Amino acid sequence: MSAESRVLQGIFVDLRPLAEGDAAVTCKWRAAERARHLNQGAQTPEDQALWIASRPQSEHNFIIQLKSGQPVGMLSLVDVDNRNSRAETGRFLIGEEDEVKGQPVAVEAMALLYHFAFIDLGLVRLYGTIAASNTLMIKWQKFLGMKQEGVLRNHYRIGGEFQDAVAMGILEDEYRTVFLARAKVLMAAGKVPVPTT
Secondary structure (H helix, E strand, O other): OOOOOOOEEOOOEEEEEOOHHHHHHHHHHHHOHHHOOOOOOOOOHHHHHHHHHOOOOOOEEEEEEEOOOOEEEEEEEEEEEOOOOEEEEEEEEEOOHHHHOOOOHHHHHHHHHHHHHHHHOOOOEEEEEEEOOOHHHHHHHHHOOOEEEEEEEEEEEEOOEEEEEEEEEEEHHHHHHHHHHHHHHHHHHHOOOOOOO
C-alpha cells in the first residue's frame, strides 16, 4: 500500500488500506461464486497475506467497509503513472452482498475511488478491463460514464476457458460531467452526496 493511501471517508462506507490482516476475508471473497469473473487469486489465506505484503508502492488497494467497521468488499487503483496521468481501476468486488442490500455501497465506493484518483492524485484518465462474460458490470460501468475502448481477444482464462476482455476508460472531464450526475441519481435513495470538487 502506498504511503499516500489513507482512509477515504464516505457516508455509508469508507475505503481503508488493505492490510495483511484482511487476507482471510479477501481470500474467502475471491473463492466465492461472485468472484468468478476475476482472475484466480491466492488459494489460501497465507498466500493471500504474502500477496498483500508484496504489493508495490504504485498501488492503492482498499477494503470497502461499512461505518460499523465491517469489511464488505474491495477495490484498487493500480499502475499509477504520474507522468502520463493515468491509472487502472480493478479488483472491484462486493464480497458481502447480503450486508449491503438496499444501500448504494458499490456506487459510493466507486465515487470515493474516482475522487481520490481525479481530484487528490490529479489524474486525467482511468481505465480497466472487464471479462466479456461479466455483462452486468460492463453495463453498470458504461452507465457510470466509462466508454468501451476496445476488446482484448482471449485475454483471460477463467474456469479453464479463454474469453475476451472489454477495455474501458473514463477521462477526468467525463467523471465531472457524466459520472457525478449519474452516481448522484443512483445514490439518491440513500441520500448519499457525491464529492463535487
